[in-house]
Amino acid sequence: ATYRGKTAVATVTVHKKVRNLTKDKQRIVMRLDEEEQITLTATYTDGTTDDVTDEAEWSSENEAVAEVVAGKVIGRGSGQTNIVARYGGKTASVPVSVDAVHRLELSEQSLELRVGDERTIGLTAMFADGETDDVSQLATWTSDNTDVADAFRGTITAYNAGQATITAEYGGKTATLVVNVETVRKLEADKTDLFIKPGRSDQVRLTATYADGIEEDVTEKADWTSSDESIVEVDDGVVLAHRVGQATITASYGTKTTTITVDAGIARRLEADQSSLLMRTGDAETVTLTA
Numbered sequence: 001a002t003y004r005g006k007t008a009v010a011t012v013t014v015h016k017k018v019r020n021l022t023k024d025k026q027r028i029v030m031r032l033d034e035e036e037q038i039t040l041t042a043t044y045t046d047g048t049t050d051d052v053t054d055e056a057e058w059s060s061e062n063e064a065v066a067e068v069v070a071g072k073v074i075g076r077g078s079g080q081t082n083i084v085a086r087y088g089g090k091t092a093s094v095p096v097s098v099d100a101v102h103r104l105e106l107s108e109q110s111l112e113l114r115v116g117d118e119r120t121i122g123l124t125a126m127f128a129d130g131e132t133d134d135v136s137q138l139a140t141w142t143s144d145n146t147d148v149a150d151a152f153r154g155t156i157t158a159y160n161a162g163q164a165t166i167t168a169e170y171g172g173k174t175a176t177l178v179v180n181v182e183t184v185r186k187l188e189a190d191k192t193d194l195f196i197k198p199g200r201s202d203q204v205r206l207t208a209t210y211a212d213g214i215e216e217d218v219t220e221k222a223d224w225t226s227s228d229e230s231i232v233e234v235d236d237g238v239v240l241a242h243r244v245g246q247a248t249i250t251a252s253y254g255t256k257t258t259t260i261t262v263d264a265g266i267a268r269r270l271e272a273d274q275s276s277l278l279m280r281t282g283d284a285e286t287v288t289l290t291a
Contacts, residue, residue, distance in 0.1 A: 016044040018088030021052075028083075028096045029128050030066075030075045032138075038071040038094055040085050056087040066096045075099070078138065078171045099135075101125045101171030110178045112211050113149070113158040120155045123168050123175065139170035149179040158182075161221070161254040183211045184254035187218075193261040194249075196232070196241040204237040204260055206251050222253040232262045241265065 024039040042052045053071040060068050062081035067074045073083055075098040083094045107122035123136040136154030143150045145164035150157055156166060161182040168175050186209040196202050208218045219237040226234050231245035239249060241264035249260040273288040 015088070016046060016048070018090050019043050019045050021056075021085065021087060021090045021092040023085065023092050023094055025094055028073060028094060029100055030073070030096065030098055031127065031129075031131075032075050032078065032099050034075050036073045038068075038073060038083065038085070040071060040087065040092065042087055042090075052087045056085045059084050059086075060096075065098050078135075080172070097128070099125070099171045100128045101173040102128060104135075104168065104170060104173040104175045106168065106175045106177050108177055111156060111180065112183055113156070113179060113181050114210075115158055115160060115182055117158045117181075118155055121177070123154060123170070125170055125173070127171075135170045136168070139168045142167050142169075143179075148181050163255075180211070182208070182254055184208045184256045185211055187251070187253055187256035187258045189251060189258050189260055191260060193263070194239060195263045195266075196239065198241045198243050198265045201238055201240040204234075204239060204249070204251070206237060206253065206258070208253055208256070218253050222251045225250045225252075231264050 020043050022041045022043065025036070028036050030036055038053070039051065040053045040056050041049055043049050056071070058068045058071060060066050060081055060083055062079065064077045065079040065081040066083065067076055068083050071085070073096060078099040080095065080097050083096055085092045103126040105124045111119055113119060121136070122134050123139050124132055125135045126132050141151035141153070143164050143166050145162060148158070148160050148162035148164040149166065150159070151166045156179055158179065158181040161184070163181070164179045166177050166179055188207050190205040194202050205217060206219045206222050207215055209215050224234040224237060226232050226247050226249055228245065228247040231243055231247040232239055232241050232249065234249050239262055241262070244265035246264070246266060247262050249262055251258050279285060
């Protein structure tokens, strides 16, 4: 362009208008760390086409599942995402499933553990391509009662007596197992009732019989309560009487409970040393009464 003797030159690049984008894959199902290439074709308003795979702008809606560079998709984690390509004002997307699981199976359906035990179990995934793999190290493990038992990478750890449900999740599928810790079949106290004078104490021992038949003294593990602590209180099976009255001691362990009736200073029976007397007027006899 010239004006008053001056000339200016401008370079103009004309881009053809894109009518639509076409990808060569409608959906990708892949395994972890696998790669898949998407080819992107632009169709212009003049009817011509061009491979714009390298020129397009690529992105993943969830890079923890899959990443994309110049149309090359890499599986990074189990799950689903969309790969989006942008070029010439148009977009195209491809849904991607990484490690899509058809079925998830645990090697155990239930466990019986003792406090402090650890048990490692397997978790097998069957994928869309029919292959199977142990994914216990990759799955997400949760417990509905972490005070009883918890799980990490397939290792179940028992902490306290009770029951917990462990859930493993991978590839959109879940599997569960029930963990019973120190399942008590029977709980027995060595005394079912006590007579204690106020100010004195007595020891009650508690024995648990587990599902495997093993017996254990759980006196110090059990939970002890008194129906009236002003009369008697209890700590680890030691019952202390405070005043005259009656109370019930309850011992709980696992899912079982047992009770002990405590009479503090209350005589349950009186016995005289003589059941009858034959006396004359003016006689005296001494009768001894034992509680």
